[in-house]
Amino acid sequence: MRLLPSVSVILSVKNGAQYLEESLRSVLAQDHRPCEILVLDDRSTDETESITRPFATDGVRFIANRSPLGIAGSRNAGIQLAGGQLLAFASHDDIWVPHKLRKQAERFAARPELDYCIALVRPFLDRSITVPPPGFRPELVGADVPGYLSETLVARPRAFERAGYFDPSFSQGEDTEWFARARQLGLEMEMVDEVLVHKRLHTNNITYSAARAQHWRREILRVAKKTLELRRTLE
């Protein structure tokens, strides 16, 4: 049996107490066990730390950001601390299927040229809500969606050396921007054609007030602008 590369899981969180345990358990239930799980806490004021600490014996390391870094900054800090041959990113409220890391690690083992790997994601309604958040396309609930999200991303460390880290000037589109940048720079990507992450929709997340939707759209316009500028420097 081929030896699979080791995986560090980086979980960035702020005030994620509500769903964090369930998310951590799905990471710990992986049949390709991560070599470490780094929980980067961005100065939570809820029970995030007390929920995380008991998992220390399972290899979960709680790291408190000394100053607020935001979601992108927290992930970047995790990238710098991680020691695994592969880096995976988790969120505090999503669920990984038990074979997620194995499926993706197998791709890297089979393809030395592979830089990063994503998968399909399936949004689901948390038990606390019966309808999707306002503005969320209802047909996506339960659908299998291409997961250009950090939550499906597994990457070799060299992917970040080549493409750079997540841009902390983005607060919603930081992963979209990274994927666009990695694509422009010609990194090798593969998408596993299977749902490996169940994305929880709940009352506290996402973007669906008008102001937040506007902010998202301004961010993707900035992503397009950055992409144009990068393209021109590469030409």
Place this chain on the structure above:
Amino acid sequence: MVESATKVRNRHQEIAFRFFLEYCREQGNNCDSCHMDPILSRRYRVNRSKIIFEAFEDETVLINLDSGSYYSFPGSGALVWDLISSGRSIGEVIAQLQHRFPDANAEIESSVLDFIGKVVEERLVLEQDAGGLEATGEGEQPPLRKGKESKFEKPCLQKYSDMQDLLLLDPIHEVDEMGWPNALPAGRNAEALE
């Protein structure tokens, strides 16, 4: 004298050619008429159900949220877009640019028609009803943006479709205001869907 159809076809994109044909029909091929009033009076509005855009210093960037294509309008294209999207008629757009670039009078009319034709073809704008003036209102003339251009260059529409799968992704990103209070970057003339 009205130019021959062949000359027109060679000089303009297909949409602009239709403009001239329509003008010729409406004028009854009257060679004494040198005004393209019906076409020049056209006004447009942004196709806001699909299009978002932002004016950056050196270009305007648009995204079609339905197709995932994105566009760049550098230089004079951004100027034309500013004017068209604020409800100026084609004639007013041409006049403003001719005022700004008096040495390029002859070139401006055809290239602006060309460009607007492409913008219309991409469905970035929709034609205004005859009675519907844009929100800026009659008589309001938003100042032409100050650009670095000292010489007129033809407006061009640059279209890219290499990020469709990324830009079509519904924003199922996590933003918990309590959790991620990042300072927002300063925006510049951002247009958002209402």
